[in-house]
Amino acid sequence: MLTLIRRxxxxxxxxxxxxxxxxxxxxxxxxxxxxxxxxxxxxxxICSTLLLLASFVGFSILGAAQMYGDRARRISPxxxxxxxxxxxxxxxxxxxxxxxxxxxxxxxxxxxxxxxxMFAPPLEFYRRMVVEIFLTAVLMGTAxxxxxxxxxxTTNRAWLILGNFLLLTLCVSLMGVKGFGPEVMLLLLVxxxxxxxxxxxxFTSASL
Amino acid sequence: xxxxxxxxxxVLATGVVAAxxxxxxxxxxxxxxxxxxxxxxxxxxxxxxxxxSSPFLWERGNDPNLGAPYVLTARPLPDxxxxxxxGLVQYVLSRMPMGPESYVYRWxxxxxxxxxxxxxxxxxxxxxxxxxxxxxxxxxxIAHFSYYAGPEGVALxxxxxxxxxIDPIVDRFPLRPLIVYDRGLTRxxxxxxTGQAVRKGPELPQDGRHRPVQIGMLEKNxxxxxxxxxxxxxxxxxxxxxxxxxxxxPFPMTHRTPVLDASGRIDLLDMDTLELVRSEMHLxxxxxxxxxxxxxxxxxxxxxxxxxxxxxxxxxxxxxxYAGCSVAALSRDGTSVRLDVFDxxxxxxxxxxxxxxxxxxxxxxxLTLAKLALESLHPPIFLFLSYFPASQFEATAGYRSLxxxxxxxxxxxxxxxxxxxxEEFFASMVFMIPALILVLxxxxxxxxDGGRIGLSKNERTAWVxxxxxxxxxxxxxxxxxxxxxxxxxxxxxxMGRRPDLEKCHHCGSPWVVPELVPPAWRVIGEPEPAEDxxxxxxxxxxxxxx
Numbered sequence: 001m002l003t004l005i006r007r008x009x010x011x012x013x014x015x016x017x018x019x020x021x022x023x024x025x026x027x028x029x030x031x032x033x034x035x036x037x038x039x040x041x042x043x044x045x046i047c048s049t050l051l052l053l054a055s056f057v058g059f060s061i062l063g064a065a066q067m068y069g070d071r072a073r074r075i076s077p078x079x080x081x082x083x084x085x086x087x088x089x090x091x092x093x094x095x096x097x098x099x100x101x102x103x104x105x106x107x108x109x110x111x112x113x114x115x116x117x118m119f120a121p122p123l124e125f126y127r128r129m130v131v132e133i134f135l136t137a138v139l140m141g142t143a144x145x146x147x148x149x150x151x152x153x154t155t156n157r158a159w160l161i162l163g164n165f166l167l168l169t170l171c172v173s174l175m176g177v178k179g180f181g182p183e184v185m186l187l188l189l190v191x192x193x194x195x196x197x198x199x200x201x202x203f204t205s206a207s208l
Numbered sequence: 209x210x211x212x213x214x215x216x217x218x219v220l221a222t223g224v225v226a227a228x229x230x231x232x233x234x235x236x237x238x239x240x241x242x243x244x245x246x247x248x249x250x251x252x253x254x255x256x257x258x259x260x261s262s263p264f265l266w267e268r269g270n271d272p273n274l275g276a277p278y279v280l281t282a283r284p285l286p287d288x289x290x291x292x293x294x295g296l297v298q299y300v301l302s303r304m305p306m307g308p309e310s311y312v313y314r315w316x317x318x319x320x321x322x323x324x325x326x327x328x329x330x331x332x333x334x335x336x337x338x339x340x341x342x343x344x345x346x347x348x349x350i351a352h353f354s355y356y357a358g359p360e361g362v363a364l365x366x367x368x369x370x371x372x373x374i375d376p377i378v379d380r381f382p383l384r385p386l387i388v389y390d391r392g393l394t395r396x397x398x399x400x401x402t403g404q405a406v407r408k409g410p411e412l413p414q415d416g417r418h419r420p421v422q423i424g425m426l427e428k429n430x431x432x433x434x435x436x437x438x439x440x441x442x443x444x445x446x447x448x449x450x451x452x453x454x455x456x457x458p459f460p461m462t463h464r465t466p467v468l469d470a471s472g473r474i475d476l477l478d479m480d481t482l483e484l485v486r487s488e489m490h491l492x493x494x495x496x497x498x499x500x501x502x503x504x505x506x507x508x509x510x511x512x513x514x515x516x517x518x519x520x521x522x523x524x525x526x527x528x529x530y531a532g533c534s535v536a537a538l539s540r541d542g543t544s545v546r547l548d549v550f551d552x553x554x555x556x557x558x559x560x561x562x563x564x565x566x567x568x569x570x571x572x573x574x575l576t577l578a579k580l581a582l583e584s585l586h587p588p589i590f591l592f593l594s595y596f597p598a599s600q601f602e603a604t605a606g607y608r609s610l611x612x613x614x615x616x617x618x619x620x621x622x623x624x625x626x627x628x629x630x631e632e633f634f635a636s637m638v639f640m641i642p643a644l645i646l647v648l649x650x651x652x653x654x655x656x657d658g659g660r661i662g663l664s665k666n667e668r669t670a671w672v673x674x675x676x677x678x679x680x681x682x683x684x685x686x687x688x689x690x691x692x693x694x695x696x697x698x699x700x701x702x703m704g705r706r707p708d709l710e711k712c713h714h715c716g717s718p719w720v721v722p723e724l725v726p727p728a729w730r731v732i733g734e735p736e737p738a739e740d741x742x743x744x745x746x747x748x749x750x751x752x753x754x
Contacts (some may be wrong), residue, residue: 129303150225170232177235177608179299187610191228197221201214 004084004092011069015062016096019104021142026052027111034115052137053172055104056144056155062074062100063148063158066093067203071155076203081203086204093149094196101141108132129180139188143171146195153202219689222293223674226688227587227681231610236584239607242615245575246542255283256545258534258558269331279438279698280456282536284546290578292429292508293607302531306380313378320350325387331372333357333388335401338400355401357386359393362404362419379424379465387465387479389420395484409482418484419470421506423477426460426468426514428566429604433511433545435536453647455518462530472505474514474533488554489533494546494561497576498620501546501561509540510603517549532557541615583616584642587679591618591643595636600624643679650683651675661691662706662713 004133009016029048070076076089109130151163169193178184229405258280294296301307305315305325313333314324323336335355343349356363358370374392380389385397385407396409412418436457464476465485474489491512493504506512519531531549539562544563583591594612598619606615613619621636651672658668674682695704699718709717 001311030388065307097523132303167229170229170236172238174228174232176294177610179295179297179608181295181299190224194221194224194228197217198225201218201221205214 001088001091004079004089005096007068008092008096012062012065012096013057015065016100016103018058019100022051022055022058022105023107026108030108030111030115034119052108055143056172057168059097059101059104059141060148060151060164063145063150064152064164064197065148066097067149067152068160070153071153076206089201090200090203097145097149098142101138105134105138105141116208126189132180132182132185135185136175136188139185139192140172140175143188143195144168144190146192146199147171150202151198152193153199153206196199212393215689217543223678223681223685223686226676226684229671231587232679234582234585238579240579241468241575241582242607242614245579246284255281256536256547256560257281258547258549258560264747280435280515280534280536280547280549281438282433282435282545284511284538284545284682285434285543290620292432293604293609298604298608299668312383313380324380326373326376327366330356331374332370333373333376333378333386333399340747348731355404357401357406359390359397359406359408361406362399362401377420377423381424381465384479387423387477388480389423391420396420396477396484398479398482400623407482409484418475419486420531421469421470423470424465427458427512428506428509429511430513432542433513433514433536433538435515435534435547436461437515437534455520456515457533458513458515462494462516462528464516464530466516467508467513468514468535472503472504472508474535476530489535489536489550491535492546492548492559493537494539494544496541496544496562498617498624499539500624501539507602508540509537510540510542512536540606540620571692576656578743580639580642583599583613583618583639584646585680586613586616586643588640588643588647589675589677589679589680591640594619595633599625606680620682645678646735647679650679654683654686657686657690661693661695662709663691717719 026048029044033045076086079089080086112130112134116130147167148164151160151167154160154163174184174187178187259605302309304310305312311326312324312327313326314322319340324339325334326332327334333356335357336352337355338350338352341349341351353479354364356366356370358367360369360371363370373388373390376388376390378389379387386510388397388399389395390397393411394414395411398407398409400403400407413728428615442494458527463479464485465479466489467475467477468491469475473487474491474492476485477483478485491509491514492508493499493501493509495501515534516534517531517533518528520526520528532552534547536545536547537548538545544562547559548556549558551557590611591613594614594616595618597612598614599622601612601614601619606613606619617639618636621639622632622697625632627635643666654671655668658671663671665693671682671686675686691706691708693706693708695702696707698712698715698717699720701712701715703714705712705714
C-alpha cells in the first residue's frame with residue numbers, strides 16, 4: 001500500500017505540492033496581517049483567500065490527473081496483473097488526495113489558532129468559527145478532489161475540462177448557499193460519500 | 209458484494225450526486241431570476257413615500273397648511289435581499305462579533321480597544337476596556353480594566369454574588385447605560401459601567417404576552433432596506449424651518465426606547481423606571497402576491513427598520529420628546545415595501561406601500577412565469593413538502609434553501625389562510641401541475657426506454673416511481689446508470705434485443721446456438737505419402753438442423 005501511495009505522489013508531485021505552496025502563502029499573509037494590522041494587510045488577505053479558493057481547483061486537478069493518467073496510460077490494468085487489487089489502487093489514490101488536502105489546510109489552521117491566541121482577545125466565539133470554517137474547507141477540498149476523480153475517468157478531454165469546471169463551480173458555490181455551519185458539512189459529507197461510491201463503481205467495474 | 213447490490217449502491221450514489229448538483233444549479237437559476245425580478249421591481253417602483261405633519265405637539269390645533277412637509281421614504285436596495293439571505297452572509301451576520309445574533313456586543317481585533325461580550329460560562333456581561341492613567345514617573349500610560357456585570361451588580365472580578373444572566377439580549381446603543389433584557393429572568397436591567405451599578409426593572413408577567421426579541425435599534429437585514437427622512441427647509445407658507453427640531457433615526461433621543469416583541473408589536477421601554485409600556489404599534493408586512501399583508505412577526509418580513517421620531521418643540525427648553533415612530537418592512541420576496549408612521553400614542557398617522565399588480569404587468573409577468581417554470585423543475589416531493597411548514601419558514605430562508613422552497617408559489621399560497629383548509633390545500637396544489645406534467649413526461653420516457661433495453665417490470669416500476677417522486681435528478685440518474693448495451697436484432701421477432709441476456713426480452717426466444725457435430729474425418733498420425741499432394745476428401749460437416 002505504501003508503495004502505491006509513494007507511486008501516486010511521485011506521479012502527481014506538482015499537483016500534490018501546489019496546494020502546499022498556496023497554504024504557505026496564506027500563512028505568510030496571516031502573519032503579515034497580525035503584525036501590520038488587518039487594514040494594511042487587506043490586499044494580502046484577499047489575495048491569499050483567492051489563492052485558497054484556487055487550491056480547491058488544484059485538488060480537483062489532482063484527482064482528475066490521477067484518473068485521466070490511469071485511463072490514458074492503462075496503469076491499473078497493468079497493476080492488476082500484479083498482486084494488487086483495484087480497490088487498493090483506488091484507496092491509495094484517495095489517501096493521497098486527502099493527504100494533499102490536509103497538508104494544505106492544517107498548517108493554516110494551526111497558524112490561525114496561534115495568531116489568534118497571541119494577538120486577539122481570548123473570546124469564545126473564535127473557537128467555534130475557526131473549527132467550523134476549517135472543517136468546511138477540508139470537506140470542500142475533499143469534495144473538489146472527489147469531483148476530479150469522478151470526472152477524470154474519461155478519455156474525452158472536452159468533458160474533462162468542461163465537466164470539471166461545471167461541477168467544481170456548483171460544488172464550491174454550496175459554501176455561498178449554506179455558509180460554514182454543520183448543515184453544509186453534512187451535505188458535503190453525503191456528497192463526498194456518494195462521489196466516492198460512484199467512482200469506486202466505475203473504477204472497479206471497468207474492463208481491463 | 210453481488211452484482212445486484214453493487215448496482216444498487218451505484219444507483220444510490222449517482223442519485224445523490226445528481227440531486228446535489230441539480231439542486232444547486234436550480235438554486236442559482238432561481239436566485240438569478242429572483243434578482244432580475246427584484247431589480248425589475250426596484251426600477252418599476254423605486255420607493256414608498258410618506259408625508260405627514262400632524263403628530264407634533266406644537267402643531268396640534270394649528271392650521272395644517274402651516275405644517276412642515278416631513279417626508280419619509282423607504283426602498284429596497286437592488287440585489288440586497290437576495291444576497292443578504294445567502295447562507296454565507298447569514299453565517300457572518302450571526303457569528304461575527306457585533307452581529308445581531310452574536311453575544312459579542314462590541315469588539316475589535318486590537319486588544320487595546322473596548323470589548324463587550326456575554327460570557328456564557330460565567331453568565332455575566334464582561335466589559336474589557338482601557339483608560340489613560342499617569343504612571344508614578346508622571347508619564348501617561350494606558351491601563352486595562354475589566355468589569356463583570358450580573359443581575360445583582362457590577363464588580364472588577366467575576367463573582368457568584370453578581371448572579372447570572374441566562375439568555376440576555378442587549379441594546380447596542382453605546383452612549384447610555386447598557387439596557388439588557390434577560391429572557392430567562394424576564395425583566396430589564398440597566399448596567400451603568402461608570403457608576404458600577406445595575407438597576408432592575410419589574411419582572412414581566414409570564415403570560416406569554418411579552419416576548420422581547422430586540423431592544424433599541426430595531427433592524428433586520430439593514431443592508432436590504434433604506435429608510436430616509438427628508439425635511440423641507442421651508443413650510444407651506446414659505447417660512448424657514450429650523451432643521452434641528454426633529455430627529456428620525458435608529459437611536460431615540462428621549463428616555464423611551466422601542467422594544468420589539470416576537471409577535472411584531474413594538475412596545476416602549478421607559479429607561480428611567482425600566483417599565484415596559486405596551487403599545488399598539490406593530491410591524492406590518494406589505495401586500496404581495498398571495499399575501500394581503502397586515503400585522504407580521506419579525507421572522508415574517510425579509511427586512512424591517514424602526515426609527516423613533518424625536519422632536520424638540522420651540523420653547524421646550526431644548527428637551528427632546530418622543531414624537532412617534534416610523535416602521536418600514538420588506539416583503540418576503542423583497543419586492544414590496546410598507547411604511548407606517550405612528551404618533552406617540554401608537555396610532556397610524558400616515559401609511560403607504562408598494563402596489564400589488566406589478567406581478568402581472570409587462571415584463572414582471574414574464575419573470576413571474578419563469579420563476580414558476582424553474583420551480584417546476586424542482587423534485588416534486590420537496591415542492592410538495594414545502595406546503596406543510598410554509599408559515600414556519602423565516603422570511604429569508606428561501607434565499608438559502610436547496611431542498612424545500614419557502615418562496616415557491618405553492619408555499620406562498622399555503623401561507624394565504626383565507627378559505628377552508630381543504631380548499632386551501634387544493635388551491636396550493638394547482639401550482640404543482642406543471643411539475644407533475646414534467647415528471648409524468650420523464651417517467652414515460654424512462655418506462656419506454658426501460659422497455660426497449662430490457663429492464664424487468666419491477667425495475668421499470670421502481671424507476672418510474674423514483675422519477676415521479678424525485679423528478680429531474682432521478683431521470684438524470686437513470687440516464688447515467690442504465691445498462692449501456694447495443695441491441696442486436698432478434699432472429700425470432702426482429703426487434704432489438706440485449707446481447708447480454710439469455711432470452712429476448714420482447715419474445716422470450718433463446719439464442720439459436722448452432723449444434724456442433726464433429727466431422728466424420730480424422731487426422732491420424734501416419735505420415736502422408738510424399739507423392740500424394742492432393743488433400744484427402746473429407747465429409748462435409750452436417751448443418752445444425754441435421
